[in-house]
Amino acid sequence: MRVELSNITKLFGSLRAVDNVSLTIGEGDFFTLLGPSGCGKTTLLRAIAGFYTPDSGEIRFGERLVNHIPPHRRETGMVFQNYALFPHLSVFDNIAYGLRARKVAKPEIAERIGRIIKSVQLEGLEDRSPSKLSGGQQQRVALARALVISPQILLMDEPLSNLDAKLRVSMREEIRRIQKELAITTIYVTHDQEEAMAVSDRIAILNRGRLEQVGTPTEIYYRPESRFAAEFMGSSNIIEMDVTGWDGDHSRIAAETDGRRFTLRGQKPSGARITLSVRPEWIRVVAGPWEGEANLLSGTVLGSTFLGSMIRYHVSGPGEKPLVIEIHDPGEGNIRKDGETLWYQLPSDRPLVIRG
Amino acid sequence: MLKYFQIWNFILIAVFAILIFAVLYPILFIFKASFVDPETGAFSLKSYATFLHYPYYMRCLRNSLFVSTLSTVLALAIGIPFAFFLTRYEIPGKNLIRTLGTLPLILPTFIGAEAWLMLLGRNGLFAKAFRGFDIEIPSIYGWKGIVLVFTLQFFPFIFLMVSAALKAIDRSLEEAATNLGAGRMRVFFTMTLPVVTPAILSGALVVFYLCIENFGVPVLIGEDFRVLSVQAYNEFISELGGNPSMAGALSMILLAITLGLTIFQKYWVERKNYSMTSLNPLEEKKLRPLPAFLIWLFCAGVVFVALFPFAVVMVASITKTQGPVMYFGQFSLENFIRAFTIAPRPIFNSFFLATTATLIGIVFGIVVSYLLVRKRGPVSYLLDILVMLPLAIAGTVQGIALAATYNKGFIVLTGTWMILVLAYFIRKAPYSIKTTSSLLQQIDPSIEEASINLGVPPIRSFIRVVLPIMMPGIVAGAIIMWVISLAELSATIVLYYGPWATMTVEIFQRIGSGDFGPASAYATILIISVLIPLFILNRVSGRDLASSL
Numbered sequence: 001m002r003v004e005l006s007n008i009t010k011l012f013g014s015l016r017a018v019d020n021v022s023l024t025i026g027e028g029d030f031f032t033l034l035g036p037s038g039c040g041k042t043t044l045l046r047a048i049a050g051f052y053t054p055d056s057g058e059i060r061f062g063e064r065l066v067n068h069i070p071p072h073r074r075e076t077g078m079v080f081q082n083y084a085l086f087p088h089l090s091v092f093d094n095i096a097y098g099l100r101a102r103k104v105a106k107p108e109i110a111e112r113i114g115r116i117i118k119s120v121q122l123e124g125l126e127d128r129s130p131s132k133l134s135g136g137q138q139q140r141v142a143l144a145r146a147l148v149i150s151p152q153i154l155l156m157d158e159p160l161s162n163l164d165a166k167l168r169v170s171m172r173e174e175i176r177r178i179q180k181e182l183a184i185t186t187i188y189v190t191h192d193q194e195e196a197m198a199v200s201d202r203i204a205i206l207n208r209g210r211l212e213q214v215g216t217p218t219e220i221y222y223r224p225e226s227r228f229a230a231e232f233m234g235s236s237n238i239i240e241m242d243v244t245g246w247d248g249d250h251s252r253i254a255a256e257t258d259g260r261r262f263t264l265r266g267q268k269p270s271g272a273r274i275t276l277s278v279r280p281e282w283i284r285v286v287a288g289p290w291e292g293e294a295n296l297l298s299g300t301v302l303g304s305t306f307l308g309s310m311i312r313y314h315v316s317g318p319g320e321k322p323l324v325i326e327i328h329d330p331g332e333g334n335i336r337k338d339g340e341t342l343w344y345q346l347p348s349d350r351p352l353v354i355r356g
Numbered sequence: 357m358l359k360y361f362q363i364w365n366f367i368l369i370a371v372f373a374i375l376i377f378a379v380l381y382p383i384l385f386i387f388k389a390s391f392v393d394p395e396t397g398a399f400s401l402k403s404y405a406t407f408l409h410y411p412y413y414m415r416c417l418r419n420s421l422f423v424s425t426l427s428t429v430l431a432l433a434i435g436i437p438f439a440f441f442l443t444r445y446e447i448p449g450k451n452l453i454r455t456l457g458t459l460p461l462i463l464p465t466f467i468g469a470e471a472w473l474m475l476l477g478r479n480g481l482f483a484k485a486f487r488g489f490d491i492e493i494p495s496i497y498g499w500k501g502i503v504l505v506f507t508l509q510f511f512p513f514i515f516l517m518v519s520a521a522l523k524a525i526d527r528s529l530e531e532a533a534t535n536l537g538a539g540r541m542r543v544f545f546t547m548t549l550p551v552v553t554p555a556i557l558s559g560a561l562v563v564f565y566l567c568i569e570n571f572g573v574p575v576l577i578g579e580d581f582r583v584l585s586v587q588a589y590n591e592f593i594s595e596l597g598g599n600p601s602m603a604g605a606l607s608m609i610l611l612a613i614t615l616g617l618t619i620f621q622k623y624w625v626e627r628k629n630y631s632m633t634s635l636n637p638l639e640e641k642k643l644r645p646l647p648a649f650l651i652w653l654f655c656a657g658v659v660f661v662a663l664f665p666f667a668v669v670m671v672a673s674i675t676k677t678q679g680p681v682m683y684f685g686q687f688s689l690e691n692f693i694r695a696f697t698i699a700p701r702p703i704f705n706s707f708f709l710a711t712t713a714t715l716i717g718i719v720f721g722i723v724v725s726y727l728l729v730r731k732r733g734p735v736s737y738l739l740d741i742l743v744m745l746p747l748a749i750a751g752t753v754q755g756i757a758l759a760a761t762y763n764k765g766f767i768v769l770t771g772t773w774m775i776l777v778l779a780y781f782i783r784k785a786p787y788s789i790k791t792t793s794s795l796l797q798q799i800d801p802s803i804e805e806a807s808i809n810l811g812v813p814p815i816r817s818f819i820r821v822v823l824p825i826m827m828p829g830i831v832a833g834a835i836i837m838w839v840i841s842l843a844e845l846s847a848t849i850v851l852y853y854g855p856w857a858t859m860t861v862e863i864f865q866r867i868g869s870g871d872f873g874p875a876s877a878y879a880t881i882l883i884i885s886v887l888i889p890l891f892i893l894n895r896v897s898g899r900d901l902a903s904s905l
Contacts, residue, residue: 072817075811077810084803084806086803086807086825087825088824098810101810146810
């Protein structure tokens with residue numbers, strides 16, 4: 001089922017929790033609403049579920065306008081952040097709850113629950129009470145309960161935030177597997193960018209109720225459209241430069257900062273200044289200032305963190321903010337100490353300029 | 357708010373209508389009546405002027421304040437050490453002492469008064485025994501008896517509140533203080549005591565309130581020592597059908613005091629409370645034999661003195677009697693036979709009224725709790741105040757207000773059983789609302805949303821998912837409501853009429869006429885009816901009755 005949001009606005013008092021958001025979520029997509037707390041992602045999800053009525057804008061499931069359909073008739077399956085399992089019902093009865101509300105015949109209930117329990121690997125726990133389950137198992141029950149009614153749309157509100165780090169990784173893979181198996185349109189809310197990248201077909205980054213960028217994980221990572229998107233999705237060095245020229249034949253921008261000249265790939269800049277987003281692992285450390293090498297910079301090592309497979313330097317850079325540089329497999333002999341001078345190079349072959 | 361939740365708006369209006377009908381309007385009615393001249397019907401300050409002018413009335417106020425203050429101080433003197441000993445030290449039979457120590461709270465105070473009359477009154481057992489040795493013991497009548505009964509029945513409030521506060525202190529706090537170099541005494545005076553002070557203050561206010569609003573004890577044992585609640589009742593009864601102006605004025609003065617106490621408690625004392633969650637409660641210390649014995653003796657002694665009178669009443673109920681003369685040692689079932697055969701109606705009345713009020717109260721409690729917790733809106737605050745208001749109104753005052761308001765005019769309820777149910781239900785519903793709303797608060801709204809999301813409409817979701825989870829709390833609240841409705845005297849005595857006399861009225865009147873035997877029989881039935889459900893509640897849910905009061 002396709003989900004279409006057009007110009008959704010939700011106010012809480014004078015606060016614009018969701019501010020004029022338009023999105024289209026394709027059939028069978030795993031779509032993630034990503035953003036910091038208070039960005040409006042949960043509000044938007046709850047509006048889709050029907051727990052909030054938007055102050056303006058339209059929500060459509062397929063062709064059908066659902067704004068005025070109450071939540072219990074929206075046929076969405078929702079997994080809540082705290083799972084919201086019914087504490088007075090067993091695992092089986094929890095999962096059967098939605099089927100019984102739909103007056104599904106007893107044998108069919110048993111059959112469908114058998115199937116879903118197998119799919120989420122909860123065999124043998126049917127008679128347990130939710131309080132006797134581990135966090136991961138509770139999560140599976142919540143997922144099974146939402147899926148067993150064969151909803152048109154699966155909604156998940158930070159479903160993994162109550163699990164420990166290891167379990168989070170395995171559960172997200174499982175959620176992704178089940179979602180692909182069922183090919184169900186899924187809208188997933190999280191504040192964890194790594195989780196979002198790992199599971200999503202597409203991601204919408206929200207900030208203060210507004211949409212910052214929508215795209216696939218790679219699109220957003222490699223071509224962020226705003227400073228916020230660049231910094232929220234992975235880490236990034238933000239550098240500002242003055243434009244000095246434009247070479248239309250090769251799509252090259254000439255720019256300058258701190259008296260150094262740079263050649264960058266990109267389209268014709270719209271203003272006199274450009275903002276660059278440079279991922280820490282994109283910066284290359286070089287031995288010294290060789291003739292003819294482009295985009296070279298030097299700085300002092302201010303601090304470093306050695307993580308085994310990678311070393312992360314904090315180096316003084318152009319402007320007042322230090323840059324972060326990550327070198328994979330640096331080699332024991334090449335590790336620089338604090339206070340040393342480091343020569344490094346910004347890539348000229350990939351787009352660094354934030355558009356928009 | 358969601359559009360289809362609008363049904364809650366209607367429910368909200370209905371709830372307000374009930375509260376205005378049963379609480380606000382009657383209070384305003386006697387407020388107005390207190391300013392009306394009984395003869396001319398014009399606005400007048402005559403009643404208040406009378407109150408201020410005649411020493412007789414001022415003495416009532418002074419008496420009320422005096423017995424309440426003294427009883428509170430004594431209750432503190434007993435309750436605080438009782439709480440400290442029971443939470444900090446290993447004492448043999450501690451759980452039993454703790455359970456028995458809370459019982460006086462729920463046992464009707466006027467039965468306690470009856471028992472002490474039977475022991476120390478003019479024809480009392482002890483009084484006679486001592487007279488045999490030519491020792492004249494001090495008279496129980498007047499303020500001494502009132503203070504005795506109040507102290508023994510209300511000290512458990514101090515005990516419960518202080519021990520709850522002590523249990524909330526984490527062991528690490530004391531360890532931190534010790535680690536910083538404080539000795540044992542220093543830890544106690546600089547850390548433990550200050551931390552429980554708000555609880556002590558809270559408890560003291562509650563006890564003071566209970567004393568000043570009490571009607572049964574001073575009317576039975578006070579004789580010429582008149583207090584406000586009793587005087588208000590007297591003015592109202594002797595002038596029923598005439599003018600309720602003076603009764604109204606006295607009620608208003610009493611109301612001002614009880615309301616003031618409640619507001620003070622809510623906005624000042626409760627705010628001072630430290631919120632703590634204790635992971636490791638304080639350790640119970642083991643004592644050397646002699647101190648252990650002395651502490652045990654104190655605790656067990658207090659419990660014994662507080663409960664002994666009720667045992668006396670139960671024994672008296674199966675003792676041969678003739679008017680006020682008790683033939684202790686000669687047993688007879690005559691009192692019970694009389695109660696069950698000749699006058700069983702009060703027993704039926706009590707059960708019928710308490711049960712009806714409780715059933716209404718359960719529904720009302722659930723609805724109001726839901727409104728307060730889940731449908732918070734601009735009027736929630738007002739609803740909260742209005743629904744809890746009856747707790748701050750003395751039973752006598754509420755009784756007078758209801759009786760005067762619905763005595764004539766558009767709706768006449770005075771003289772019907774409905775007014776008794778109304779009074780019970782509106783006065784006791786706050787207890788049920790307290791338990792249900794605190795439970796509802798602990799239930800995450802997402803549980804309901806999950807049910808709605810799975811296709812069950814909102815109200816049905818509430819019934820199928822939230823109600824079952826709340827059930828233990830609802831039952832506990834209902835039992836508390838039932839039990840205290842059954843033991844209600846101060847409003848009942850104003851509101852009942854002939855055939856609708858309850859057991860409490862019957863006990864009260866029999867004591868008044870010196871018929872201790874039949875009074876004891878009803879009292880025993882009442883005590884047992886109160887204890888059995890509480891015992892079951894305790895067994896089934898492990899709940900302390902105290903936690904619900």
